[in-house]
Each structure stands twice: as structure tokens, then as C-alpha cells.
């Protein structure tokens with residue numbers, strides 16, 4: 001279901017999506033079924049959410065428990081993709097380009113949250129810090145850069 005367009009907001013013709021060969025790696029379970037109930041940004045003292053990784057990829061979680069925080073990328077599947085100028089306050093005054101916002105409405109509706117890892121339960125991560133609807137598809141999981149030391153040998157360009 002596409003969200004409504006507010007007065008003065010601008011849409012554009014969006015290109016036919018060219019397949020980027022992405023596949024979803026799991027699904028996120030949260031307490032929120034409606035957008036109005038989701039936080040605008042997750043907080044690490046927010047409720048526990050369950051990040052379920054699909055079975056063939058379960059082994060890809062090896063070592064993840066070493067990290068206190070993870071970056072999660074997810075697909076905001078119920079967002080519209082054609083808004084270029086937005087009026088987030090719906091006040092008819094303050095307009096912003098989509099790329100100056102973290103709005104879910106964007107050409108490629110990718111969400112990014114830094115979450116606190118509470119525990120690992122088999123192929124699921126229990127985290128705090130999410131802001132997405134229940135059932136949101138998961139794109140990727142990465143350790144946060146400040147906790148991560150590259151496992152591969154350094155390259156000359158690393159200085």
C-alpha cells in the first residue's frame with residue numbers, strides 16, 4: 001500500500017527497476033504492524049526485535065556474537081518510490097529533497113539501523129534499535145566499523 005502524497009510534495013517518473021540481483025536474506029520481526037506506531041529512528045533502549053536469517057544462510061552468522069552492535073540493512077517494502085520532494089511535517093512550508101532526508105519514501109527504499117545485539121538464538125538475532133514494520137525483508141548484516149578489525153591482511157592503500 002502506497003502512502004499518500006501531501007500538498008506541494010513532488011513525484012517523478014521512476015525508471016523501471018533493473019534487477020540488482022539482490023535477494024533477501026531474512027525477515028525482521030518487530031512489535032509494529034502499522035507505520036504510525038513505528039519509531040522514526042530505532043533506539044538501543046527500544047523493544048527487543050527478532051532478526052530471522054533464512055536457513056541456507058544460517059552459517060553466515062558465525063562469529064557475529066563477538067559484536068555488541070551491528071548495522072542492519074533492510075528493504076522498506078511498503079514505501080513509495082517516486083517522491084523527490086517531501087514535506088515531512090505536512091505544514092505546506094518546509095520542503096526537502098528525498099536525499100536530504102531519512103524518509104522511507106525513496107527510489108531504493110533501503111533502511112539502515114545500528115542495533116545492539118542482545119543475543120543469538122540459532123539463526124536469529126535478538127536486537128534492540130529497530131524502527132521497521134513487522135515482516136520487513138532483511139538485506140544485510142554487518143559489524144559496526146568501530147568494533148570491527150579487518151580479518152584480511154592490510155593493503156598498501158590502507159596506509
Ligand code: SAM
Pocket residue numbers: 035036038039040041042075076077078079102103104110111112113131132133136
Ligand atoms: N532507520 C532507517 C534509516 O534511517 O534508514 C529507517 C528510518 S525510516 C524514517 C523509519 C520509518 O519508516 C518508520 O517510522 C515507519 O514509518 C517507516 N517504515 C518502517 N518499516 C517500513 C516498511 N517495511 N515499509 C515502509 N515503511 C516502513
